[in-house]
Amino acid sequence: MTARIIDGKVIAADLRARVADEVARVKRENSLTPGLAVVLVGNDPASEVYVRSKHTQTQAAGMASFEHKLSAEVSQADLLALIGKLNRDPAVHGILVQLPLPKHLHTETVINAIDPAKDVDGLHPNNAGRLAGGFAALSPCTPLGCIILTKSVHPSLEGMNAIVIGRSNLVGRPLLQLLLNENATVTIAHSRSRDLPKLCAQADLVYAAVGKPEMVRGDWLKPGATVIDVGINRIPTAEGKTRLIGDVAFQEALGVAGAITPVPGGVGQMTVACLLVNTLRAACAIHKLPAPGV
Secondary structure, eight states: OOOEEOOHHHHHHHHHHHHHHHHHHHHHHHOOOOEEEEEEESOOHHHHHHHHHHHHHHHHTTOEEEEEEEOTTOOHHHHHHHHHHHHHOTTOOEEEEOSSOOTTSOHHHHHHHSOGGGBTTOOSHHHHHHHHTTOOOOOOHHHHHHHHHHHTTOSOOTTOEEEEEOOOTTTHHHHHHHHHHTTOEEEEEOTTOSOHHHHHHTOSEEEEOSOOTTOBOGGGSOTTOEEEEOOOEEEEOTTSOEEEEOSBOHHHHHTTOSEEOOSSSSHHHHHHHHHHHHHHHHHHHHTTOOOOOO
């Protein structure tokens, strides 16, 4: 048996197309153009590539894209002043501050300054709390993408056993809540968990978001399990270059899992697509319009 490869590229392209259709409808019926503002502090090369991708895909979906590039030396006061300005700007419905920030800036204070209604990263305590309570909220984009990828294999996750390896605020914790909302039974594991292979062996759904290259081995998996690999680890090759690998030993898992996401080409493709979904949802909610059909 060879696992089905879950093609994040195809699923993300389909999602972006559906967002573009909904944006066109909202524009036509309500004269409303959803707008996303991205704030980039400093010149981290990986962040710059990511922000460029967001800008291109936002415009391709028919949305307004606002980019704010600030010096790595920007003061906390100046960054907070910009966020305050974006909070008040009626053309902006989504605000994303690209992380990580330079060390002299206090990330929690910056996130807390964003209007929760425009917090398309889903990191503001108001949104995290609403999600934890089972209420409607803007959810972090990567966990949202994980759920969409899983449902491309299993339309209903009800009653399935899931394990989330990793408990970050960006992925692990919100993913736990989204899985509970789908009526899955969820174990959340981490670096202090005992006998991780045994916990994995019981899971129909495995989410690896721990940031350790190929930590999850093929013989940990329950035969036929669906594996969503959130890890993006850059490792050196013999030729002196680098390549990307996930948190799951992909070749080993191929012979055991029922379905698996590749790295690259899996979860990463979904993150920006889900950012567009959140921006559209935020625009509709701010203008008290019905929720869009994505």
